Amino acid sequence: MPASSTDGLLAAVSNDLAAAVDTVGRAVVAIHARRRIPASGVLWQPGVVVAAHHTIQRDDDITVTLHDGTTVSATLAGRDPSTDLAVLRLAAGAAGSEAVAPASEAPRVGQLVLALGRPGASVTASLGIVSAVGGEWRTWQGGTIDRFVRLDLAVYDGFSGGALVDTAGKVLGINTSGLARATAMTVPSSTVSRVVGQLLARGHVARGWLGIATQPVRLPPALRQSLGTKAEVGLMVVNVEPDSPAERGGVLIGDILLTLDDRPVSDPGDVLAALGGERIGQTIAVGVARGGRPETLTVTVGERPRPERSRSERPRARR
Template sequence: MTNSASNNGKILEAFSGNLADIVEQASKAIVQINGRRRTSSSGVHWRPGIIVTTDRFINRDEEIRVTLPEGQTISATLEGRDETRDLAVLKIPETALNTANLGDATTLKVGHLVLAIARCQENSISASLGIISSLGESWRTWGGFSIDRSIRPSLILYPGFSGGPLVDTQGKVVGINTTVPRHTALTIPNTIVNRIVDQLLETGNIRYGYLGLGMQPVQLPLVLQQSLNLPDNGGVIVVSVEASSPADKAGVLIGDILVELSGTSINDISDVHSMLGPERVNRPIQAKIVRGGNSIELTITVGVRPQRGYRNE
């Protein structure tokens, strides 16, 4: 073996050893969550007594079991959930469990090496290595809602990885991993996670705006767009109106085409979602609607989105 090959081997061995050390250290703050029959997810001991995990794997509010690194299983209580961002916060009794070493997600660059770590079945630790493929892209959660910031790592999230951390090469947790349809790996950055944890610990829930509409995107004929002097030819057509919902009370009808909310053009359902943040709850919003070839305006008082089992907006 040449000196060059020998040196390269030593470099790879040192690199491999460093990765293994990172996984071992970070795993001390990772737990297994059993909040759903037959499947489990991972969770991160974010703050003393506070576990952060993904929401969709918590199908019940009681009898949530958390398995600690040393194998002990304890009960956890649900402190709150944010379905739109797929995050849940659990509380556990005082324990010697390490808290996560939180890093700064804003220092990440495309191409940086990262690790996804999980505590899977039989309380074993698993890891997946990849790079940051993109930063800051908006993305759609399993609930169908757009999130304005994300970290997109190029790695595989195996079963049980959801709710586990993304860790940088300093061994610091930079976010919580989740998946979107087609099992694409995405990471919610620490800045967003911390904000959600604070809100859930304070109030138990995060209120989002709700109209009570089922919608599909459509394109208006060019002639209609021009005759109504609309800036865009896009909109969403109303396919259902929930009884006694804010939209129903305001007079919205099936077949109406929503083209504008509060002066902002609507071209897709995600545009509607973006207008229904917590600050909109219980406040009036002006809706421009195309009905029967005419443009009308309605005032809708935004309601609170149901916390479970919602289907409409």
């Protein structure tokens, strides 16, 4: 069978893909922190491994296998369930200096990408494309992710916590199946770097907190008129935590939350969006309807208490 002249092209593409896997694969590690198969992680800085929070099922007794087969112990520096990221520190003196080169550009729809993992001794690769890219979004647990990046790519064992790589070997982010049901997603590198910085510094990602639970309610036309609002939906306060910023600021059960800093809120997610970590210690203007009349309360944003590791935070069985 004579080789055809176009053979070179396929071989060149194939070589480029394998070279990208080889380059980044050195920074992709296996993490032993759950039963059954190991999870994937990525050396984000020398000695610092990023993983998917939902795959790290214990806080102690964690070991990491590097690309050269050596296994070293690691400690959990912190986790951020809201972005499904966790950070591990390798034991001092351990190898693991092959950190990745995060891409500075945003992924593009249609771009060829490789998902790398290491659910065991050897590196694994899957090929696909970026299927959707959007702006900043908020996870259901309130985390802020700089860009929405959805993949058209098969998800196998070791997907979560692995690296999304472009054909030039640049790391576009950390993959996870833990943020959206049955959808392969990537937490972009800029978000990973931000969360890694916070977790290394503080062990957790601080978030603002009011201490209320709310439920959307439809505002009848008469009430809208008397309040002078165009909003059709408000958020009924159904719980106020004792000794919380909201209680200290005078928020009562039965108040209908309409605005935060004059911006309308109609979904509990809007409240989370107004409570980034940077707001802690600052005041926020809470606009409510009380007894049919508008009122503005001033609340000093607190820091969300860190939950004891609860069952709900425990990862579900995902890859």
